[in-house]
Amino acid sequence: MSQPNKNTGPDGPSRSGFAETFAKGARTPKRGLAPGRRVWKTALGLPVLAGVGVGAVALATLGASQVRFGDGQEQAVAAAKQPQPTKTGAPAPAVKPGKSAGPASPTPGAPAPGSKAGPPANSPKEPEKKDTPSPDAKKPSDPPRVAGANAKVTYTGLAGPGCPTPPGGGYQEQGAYNDGGKGWYGLTGGSTREGGCSGQFTSVPMSGDANKDAKGRVMWWFAPGPESRSCQISVYVPEGPSEPDVNGHPTTYHVLTDAFNRDSKYGSFTVDQAGHRGSWQPGGTFEVRQGKIAVKLLDRGIDHGPGRDRAHHGVGPVKVTCHG
Helix, strand or coil: CCCCCCCCCCCCHHHCHHHHHHHHHCCCCCCCCCHHHHHHHHHHHHHHHHHHHHHHHHHHHHCCCCCCCCCCCCCCCHHHHCCCCCCCCCCCCCCCCCCCCCCCCCCCCCCCCCCCCCCCCCCCCCCCCCCCCCCCCCCCCCCCCCCCCCCCEEEEEEECCCCCCCCCCEEEEECCCCECECCCEEECCCCCCHHHCCCCEEEEECCCCCCCCCCCEEEEEECCCCCCCEEEEEEEECCCCCHHHCCCCCEEEEEECCCCCHHHEEEEEEECHHHCCCEEEEEEEEECECCEEEEEEECCCCCCCCCCCCCEEEECCEEEEEEC
């Protein structure tokens, strides 16, 4: 009867439970066999045992992390079966032998462990430096004086028909003549009583041409003095009993230094009397020259045609408000 191979070395699979089981299965039965039959079974069992041994060695090599053979027990490696979390960011540097592995330094620009990935925070800006004025810096000069409504009032004056004469000023009519409703005439009411005026006004006939003057003139003049730089001029448009009495459309005024010197003119303005009867109308703001300012009414205008027959210019007071 054949016996199991007892010459197997310590590294062979002779002590494996699986090999022993297989070897026991290859043992011959207790009943007697013919000599030739025992030899055949023995010869067949040896190659099978050798193949099983080679397979066991290969299995032990490939699955060493999961199964060990040698003590007859199978042990599963739990760590290999657990899912590993996905790592983000740059990998940690390898630890050199002999040095303990400490916490890996974060890669510049990469998020810290456990934090959400996102754009790097902006670095704080340096505070802007403010220029400090030197002690020798000069203080800003006072703003220049501006002549206008908000500037200091240095002079006010009013002149006209039936009004008191202001100091250094006056009122005068030139070229007047009588011709009924066609010439010059005065009305006792219809104008302002401001500044002590009587309310009377004068009607001046037109030249008949919108661009040419006849001989009729009316002048107002004032003496604001050297402390005044400019004056605001206003004219009062009277309201007569009939439409032709005040019907300038428009009425033209010149601004002069000397009311009696036509060459001293340096400004002008117009007023639509027909549309502003019974009110003060602004003429504008003008420079004071040589401490004086004057206004002259011209008689140019159309006095014929529909709605214009015997049209006259209404002459009321003129007022100036001057500023330094």
